[in-house]
Amino acid sequence: MLEVRDLAVEFDTEHGRVRAVNNVSFSVNAGEVVGLVGESGCGKTVTGLSLLGLVPSPPGKVVHGEILLDGDDLLKLDEAGMRRIRGSEVSMIFQEPMTALNPVLTVGYQMTEVLRLHKSLSQQQARHAAIDMLGIVGIPAPSKRIDEYPHEMSGGMRQRVMIAMALSCGPKLLIADEPTTALDVTTQAQVLDEIVRLQHQFEMAVILITHDLGVVAQTCQRALVMYCGQLVEAAPINSLFASPLHPYTQGLIGSIPRIREHKIERLPVIEGMVPDIAALPDGCHFADRCNRVQADCHERSPVLTPSADAGAVACWHPLEPQHD
Amino acid sequence: MAAAPETIARVAAPPHQGLWSKAFHKFCRDRAGLVGLWVVVLYAIVALGVWLGLWASDWAEVTGPKWGPVSAEHWFGTNLIGQDIFARALYSTRTAFELGLVVAVLSTFVGAVLGAFAGFFSGGWIDELVLWFMGVIDSIPFYLLVAAIAFSLGDSPYAMYIAMIATFWVGTSRLVRGEVIKLKELEFVEAAHAIGLSEVAIIFRHILPNTFHILLVQATITFVAAIKSEVILSFLGIGIQDGMSWGLMIAESTIEVLAGFFNNFIAASLLMFGLVMAFNMFSDALQDALDPRSVR
Amino acid sequence: MELLQYTLRKLIAGIPLIFGVTFISFLLMVYFGPDKTYDLLGKNPTEQQIAEIRSELGYDQPFVARYFNYVTELATLNFGRSESTGEKVSDLLARTIPVSLALVTPGFVLGNLFGVLLALFAASRRGSWVDKTIMGCSAVGMSISFLIAIIAFQLVFSSSYGLGWFPVRGWNIHSPLDYLRYVTVPTLATVFVALGYNTRFYRAVIVEELSRDHVRTAKAFGVSPAKILSVHVLKNCAIPIITRVVFSIPFIVISGSLLLETYFGIPGVGKVAFDAITTGNQPVLKAVVGLTAVLFVLAQILTDILYRVADPRVSLN
Numbered sequence: 035m036l037e038v039r040d041l042a043v044e045f046d047t048e049h050g051r052v053r054a055v056n057n058v059s060f061s062v063n064a065g066e067v068v069g070l071v072g073e074s075g076c077g078k079t080v081t082g083l084s085l086l087g088l089v090p091s092p093p094g095k096v097v098h099g100e101i102l103l104d105g106d107d108l109l110k111l112d113e114a115g116m117r118r119i120r121g122s123e124v125s126m127i128f129q130e131p132m133t134a135l136n137p138v139l140t141v142g143y144q145m146t147e148v149l150r151l152h153k154s155l156s157q158q159q160a161r162h163a164a165i166d167m168l169g170i171v172g173i174p175a176p177s178k179r180i181d182e183y184p185h186e187m188s189g190g191m192r193q194r195v196m197i198a199m200a201l202s203c204g205p206k207l208l209i210a211d212e213p214t215t216a217l218d219v220t221t222q223a224q225v226l227d228e229i230v231r232l233q234h235q236f237e238m239a240v241i242l243i244t245h246d247l248g249v250v251a252q253t254c255q256r257a258l259v260m261y262c263g264q265l266v267e268a269a270p271i272n273s274l275f276a277s278p279l280h281p282y283t284q285g286l287i288g289s290i291p292r293i294r295e296h297k298i299e300r301l302p303v304i305e306g307m308v309p310d311i312a313a314l315p316d317g318c319h320f321a322d323r324c325n326r327v328q329a330d331c332h333e334r335s336p337v338l339t340p341s342a343d344a345g346a347v348a349c350w351h352p353l354e355p356q357h358d
Numbered sequence: 359m360a361a362a363p364e365t366i367a368r369v370a371a372p373p374h375q376g377l378w379s380k381a382f383h384k385f386c387r388d389r390a391g392l393v394g395l396w397v398v399v400l401y402a403i404v405a406l407g408v409w410l411g412l413w414a415s416d417w418a419e420v421t422g423p424k425w426g427p428v429s430a431e432h433w434f435g436t437n438l439i440g441q442d443i444f445a446r447a448l449y450s451t452r453t454a455f456e457l458g459l460v461v462a463v464l465s466t467f468v469g470a471v472l473g474a475f476a477g478f479f480s481g482g483w484i485d486e487l488v489l490w491f492m493g494v495i496d497s498i499p500f501y502l503l504v505a506a507i508a509f510s511l512g513d514s515p516y517a518m519y520i521a522m523i524a525t526f527w528v529g530t531s532r533l534v535r536g537e538v539i540k541l542k543e544l545e546f547v548e549a550a551h552a553i554g555l556s557e558v559a560i561i562f563r564h565i566l567p568n569t570f571h572i573l574l575v576q577a578t579i580t581f582v583a584a585i586k587s588e589v590i591l592s593f594l595g596i597g598i599q600d601g602m603s604w605g606l607m608i609a610e611s612t613i614e615v616l617a618g619f620f621n622n623f624i625a626a627s628l629l630m631f632g633l634v635m636a637f638n639m640f641s642d643a644l645q646d647a648l649d650p651r652s653v654r
Numbered sequence: 655m656e657l658l659q660y661t662l663r664k665l666i667a668g669i670p671l672i673f674g675v676t677f678i679s680f681l682l683m684v685y686f687g688p689d690k691t692y693d694l695l696g697k698n699p700t701e702q703q704i705a706e707i708r709s710e711l712g713y714d715q716p717f718v719a720r721y722f723n724y725v726t727e728l729a730t731l732n733f734g735r736s737e738s739t740g741e742k743v744s745d746l747l748a749r750t751i752p753v754s755l756a757l758v759t760p761g762f763v764l765g766n767l768f769g770v771l772l773a774l775f776a777a778s779r780r781g782s783w784v785d786k787t788i789m790g791c792s793a794v795g796m797s798i799s800f801l802i803a804i805i806a807f808q809l810v811f812s813s814s815y816g817l818g819w820f821p822v823r824g825w826n827i828h829s830p831l832d833y834l835r836y837v838t839v840p841t842l843a844t845v846f847v848a849l850g851y852n853t854r855f856y857r858a859v860i861v862e863e864l865s866r867d868h869v870r871t872a873k874a875f876g877v878s879p880a881k882i883l884s885v886h887v888l889k890n891c892a893i894p895i896i897t898r899v900v901f902s903i904p905f906i907v908i909s910g911s912l913l914l915e916t917y918f919g920i921p922g923v924g925k926v927a928f929d930a931i932t933t934g935n936q937p938v939l940k941a942v943v944g945l946t947a948v949l950f951v952l953a954q955i956l957t958d959i960l961y962r963v964a965d966p967r968v969s970l971n
Contacts, residue, residue, distance in 0.1 A: 499909055
């Protein structure tokens with residue numbers, strides 16, 4: 035349904051031009067939940083924004099690539115065409131439920147505005163649709179709460195409002211950028227469950243952008259791992275966790291805190307620092323932190339190549355696939 | 359137990375370390391700001407020359423005919439009584455710098471000290487008092503305050519200076535107060551507390567130096583405000599009392615322009631516009647360069 | 655009811671400010687003001703005559719009593735008579751304030767309206783040549799003194815050396831057309847100068863608001879840029895805009911009319927204040943200073959109340 039080919043996004047900064055997303059290609063099937071994982075600053079949010087043409091410009095710019103939604107290249111659409119897609123075919127929800135909603139407009143205004151923008155509804159019909167939608171995402175007394183302002187709601191409630199807004203026009207694809215990061219742990223789980231439940235109900239595809247592999251394990255069927263603007267591994271969830279191929283993925287999985295039987299000294303971490311994206315080293319960007327590094331890693335950039343188990347990895351010396 | 363000096367030095371490092379060198383580099387890349395700075399320097403040289411008696415010392419003498427035309431001898435012609443307009447305009451540069459510097463330095467100083475005390479003791483009675491005072495000053499329209507002060511001082515030549523300082527410190531003070539409230543929570547201030555420095559010493563030695571980037575920008579803004587206000591106050595008759603200024607020249611020209619003689623008006627307006635514009639450009643660039651938010 | 659309570663609380667909170675403002679104007683204009691005794695006496699007055707005049711002027715009363723008298727004058731709008739014309743000051747103000755309002759209102763409204771529009775236009779095209787041109791013009795406008803603008807506009811539009819379309823000076827109004835003829839040039843000068851500052855200020859406010867997350871959200875849901883600017887952004891900018899507009903009212907009414915009326919010879923309160931300044935007319939001056947200061951405090955309270963209307967997050971408690 036969605037196919038991204040060779041996408042590159044650059045930003046003009048004080049330190050010159052920086053490539054935040056570097057030749058990324060992936061696809062998402064209808065009704066599939068895909069996790070886009072990586073540390074902050076790896077380009078996962080920019081990738082998400084570029085799918086909707088929301089990369090702030092200037093300073094950002096999509097340099098090349100194709101974003102095919104059911105075969106139509108979104109990058110070739112004009113602004114008006116893109117606006118028809120946003121919120122109706124493809125929706126996006128954001129990390130900060132505190133600030134992502136307009137503080138001086140009621141929830142009802144913001145929801146009906148979107149509904150009337152994409153569907154030919156009267157004010158009354160839009161209001162009813164909005165109330166229904168708030169009920170569906172689990173907001174109690176929706177016909178009362180619709181007239182509230184965002185600051186009168188809790189963080190979890192606000193994120194539910196965002197979800198209700200995003201789903202109100204029945205999108206084919208929902209991009210969720212760290213939807214639970216800013217919430218407390220109990221609310222996190224509830225909102226996450228809600229997204230999974232609604233994904234089934236509305237039969238839409240979801241791209242879940244997160245730094246949290248635990249969240250991916252709970253919700254996604256497939257994961258894409260990004261590092262320094264590049265896709266380094268793509269694999270179905272089961273094989274990714276059972277047998278990661280890229281040393282970086284292995285490191286990420288190793289650093290998930292979990293309840294272990296034996297007490298360990300400390301949580302394993304990936305040694306070293308993420309390199310400055312404005313001054314990336316030659317060759318594989320992960321080489322300086324990699325425990326499997328060899329001489330050729332510093333010279334040539336690895337490209338994403340298909341592996342067994344329907345996955346793909348960008349590494350010269352990937353880990354051996356393990357089979358049970 | 360006395361803390362070792364090097365410990366203090368380490369803990370008491372200012373929060374804006376590197377701000378100045380980054381700001382310098384950023385400023386040097388700002389073309390409008392550099393042009394502004396050089397024009398201001400040029401004006402300053404003119405003012406200094408007047409002060410040293412190198413030129414325009416004959417500004418008060420009658421050297422030509424009434425309303426003489428532009429000529430090689432009189433670059434901007436002569437005025438109603440035959441004084442050289444160019445010399446008068448140059449001499450006014452000195453007046454502008456005197457006024458601008460005195461008002462900028464003193465009102466920035468007053469604003470910094472009061473703002474720092476208010477911010478450091480925020481919530482206390484000193485703060486309440488300073489805030490109240492700022493509210494009161496803000497509530498009296500500027501020109502009327504000058505008039506009132508001139509009124510009570512019996513047309514003293516200092517009325518304008520006093521009124522400007524009494525008004526312009528408020529803006530600086532509000533900014534400094536806000537910054538100090540942020541600063542006093544920082545580690546280096548707590549360290550200074552911990553080694554037993556007095557509060558006054560902390561304010562003057564550790565807090566005020568860290569608001570210097572605000573003070574510099576505010577001083578340039580005040581300088582411009584003083585020059586612009588002078589023109590209007592002199593026109594109203596409560597500005598410069600003796601000497602010559604652009605404001606007095608423009609006040610003089612208000613009769614002349616209706617008779618079709620524009621030289622006085624044009625000379626004073628152009629010279630003043632040049633300095634104010636250049637100072638604004640310089641001030642903007644300075645503000646951009648020193649804004650910690652824009653230092654990435 | 656809640657709003658009424660809120661208003662009352664704000665009024666009470668304004669009392670220290672009103673006290674301060676009246677106290678300072680009392681100190682400057684009355685207590686340390688020039689001694690009028692000898693202006694009212696003939697040559698070689700006797701001790702008794704001096705004492706009589708001093709008691710008439712209230713100079714023999716204690717400080718607190720004199721301050722109290724001043725506040726009573728302000729509260730009852732009874733300032734005595736103008737020293738130059740003998741007209742009651744309250745009548746004088748009632749006659750001249752409407753003229754000043756008629757003079758400055760168009761420039762004030764248009765200056766803010768065009769300021770916001772230009773700022774929206776510039777901010778929405780941030781970094782483009784349109785933005786740079788608007789901001790460049792605004793910097794030039796800010797560097798031109800109001801007085802110079804007034805003189806230049808009068809020369810260009812009114813004088814025989816320029817276009818000569820409008821009367822050079824005066825305020826002789828018998829019909830709406832007259833009003834337009836007399837108000838146009840002062841308005842143009844006001845708008846010209848106000849635009850420089852307003853555009854710059856409003857643009858900064860709007861640019862800041864445009865960088866907020868909720869703007870990105872609106873964009874992500876397909877809301878058009880025009881609607882984002884006119885509803886989502888503008889409504890959030892209401893507080894800084896209201897603040898600036900209300901706080902500049904006393905400045906415009908007094909300082910603006912002071913210059914405009916003096917230069918164009920218009921019989922408004924600004925001209926009255928100017929004449930009082932030049933001749934040292936104490937009853938008029940203390941009335942004008944005291945009243946504008948009180949007006950300003952009231953404007954601040956009004957702003958607080960408008961905040962509540964503009965932003966639902968501002969609590970009434």
